[in-house]
Amino acid sequence: MSETENFVPVPDIGGPAQPLLQVQNLSKHFNVGGGLFSAKSVVRAVDNVSLSVEKGEVVGLVGESGCGKSTTARLIVGLIKSDDGKILFDGEAVGPTMSLRELRRRVQMVFQDSYASLNPRLTVEDTIAFGPRVHGVSADVARERAHELLRKVGLDPAVFAGRYPHELSGGQKQRVNIARALALSPRLLILDEAVSALDKSVEAQVLNLLIDLKDELGLTYIFISHDLNVIRFISDRIVVMYLGEVVESGPVDAMWNRPRHPYTEALFAAMPSLDPDNRTQKPPIAGDPPNPINPPSGCRFHTRCAYAEQVCSDNVPKLSPAGPDRHVVACHMVDAKSGHSLAGSRGERMSHG
Numbered sequence: 001m002s003e004t005e006n007f008v009p010v011p012d013i014g015g016p017a018q019p020l021l022q023v024q025n026l027s028k029h030f031n032v033g034g035g036l037f038s039a040k041s042v043v044r045a046v047d048n049v050s051l052s053v054e055k056g057e058v059v060g061l062v063g064e065s066g067c068g069k070s071t072t073a074r075l076i077v078g079l080i081k082s083d084d085g086k087i088l089f090d091g092e093a094v095g096p097t098m099s100l101r102e103l104r105r106r107v108q109m110v111f112q113d114s115y116a117s118l119n120p121r122l123t124v125e126d127t128i129a130f131g132p133r134v135h136g137v138s139a140d141v142a143r144e145r146a147h148e149l150l151r152k153v154g155l156d157p158a159v160f161a162g163r164y165p166h167e168l169s170g171g172q173k174q175r176v177n178i179a180r181a182l183a184l185s186p187r188l189l190i191l192d193e194a195v196s197a198l199d200k201s202v203e204a205q206v207l208n209l210l211i212d213l214k215d216e217l218g219l220t221y222i223f224i225s226h227d228l229n230v231i232r233f234i235s236d237r238i239v240v241m242y243l244g245e246v247v248e249s250g251p252v253d254a255m256w257n258r259p260r261h262p263y264t265e266a267l268f269a270a271m272p273s274l275d276p277d278n279r280t281q282k283p284p285i286a287g288d289p290p291n292p293i294n295p296p297s298g299c300r301f302h303t304r305c306a307y308a309e310q311v312c313s314d315n316v317p318k319l320s321p322a323g324p325d326r327h328v329v330a331c332h333m334v335d336a337k338s339g340h341s342l343a344g345s346r347g348e349r350m351s352h353g
């Protein structure tokens with residue numbers, strides 16, 4: 001992970017002296033095009049993103065498709081290299097003091113496509129034992145560990161250890177993926193749409209399993225999902241991204257009850273209600289997300305925001321304190337002192353509701 005040369009200090013967002021994970025001014029830009037008929041362009045997938053995750057916390061990472069959630073996750077887990085910025089795990093900077101190999105042991109990821117992420121030629125037992133074996137654990141101990149983890153994720157080793165992925169249901173495959181992710185005793189799990197492909201009843205079982213495992217093993221989660229009901233259920237805090245940037249972050253209840261950023265407000269307003277008597281859903285946010293190759297000036301949301309004023313297109317808003325417990329927001333229309341959204345006080349102007 002490259003050290004940032006022009007490191008911009010993030011605002012003091014409080015919290016414990018040493019969070020489990022600190023992401024500082026992280027950026028990842030992809031070169032796209034440059035073929036015979038297209039000019040070379042740059043997608044700013046992740047742009048100067050800062051966030052922190054406390055030990056034992058569940059942080060929900062949300063935002064419309066293409067806002068940079070998965071790229072942020074892949075950067076944190078070390079699957080791709082950042083262009084700029086810094087990651088600290090347990091206070092140690094990844095790169096200078098912690099190797100990528102060590103980071104990958106401590107941070108594991110579970111993906112949505114449970115079938116594609118399982119090797120069809122490996123049995124369940126070999127799949128889970130693979131990581132420990134690579135790290136020098138003996139075959140017997142790795143096998144015993146695989147069986148123990150199968151029991152932890154609710155699968156009887158006597159039944160499932162010898163099975164292959166095609167012999168498992170979607171929920172069982174995802175339980176195997178979780179067991180595999182736990183095999184090296186990580187501290188942080190990043191779950192990227194990990195329950196999205198499951199039926200609702202199976203989804204609930206896997207979510208409850210994740211909560212039990214978190215408590216039992218002292219884990220910390222970053223949870224990525226398009227389903228805001230799932231995010232609300234499982235998260236302690238929410239981080240909202242828009243076009244590669246963090247626009248708001250804070251405790252789940254504070255964010256839910258009074259989102260400060262107009263984008264957060266619109267995102268939450270557009271979600272379907274779980275209450276069968278209240279199925280009315282507000283229309284999605286006006287317009288499509290702008291092209292990430294050429295994002296709007298100033299606040300990137302200003303082209304779709306009902307409260308935008310001149311300052312919003314002229315100046316980039318900084319993440320500033322918006323309430324207790326590390327609640328921060330990047331919006332010119334928020335009174336930083338009181339944490340009151342000017343936008344919220346003019347709710348009738350919202351074009352999306």
Ligand SMILES: Nc1ncnc2c1ncn2[C@@H]1O[C@H](COP(=O)(O)OP(=O)(O)OP(=O)(O)O)[C@@H](O)[C@H]1O
Nearest residue numbers: 030032043045064065066067068069070071072292
């Ligand atoms: N390898 C890549 N090469 C070029 N562009 C990429 C690459 N990976 C991601 N992008 C672009 O970066 C942006 C962020 O993508 P990312 O997958 O992180 O978003 P996301 O919020 O996870 O989306 P989704 O919710 O649909 O999974 C998108 O514009 C995407 O097209």
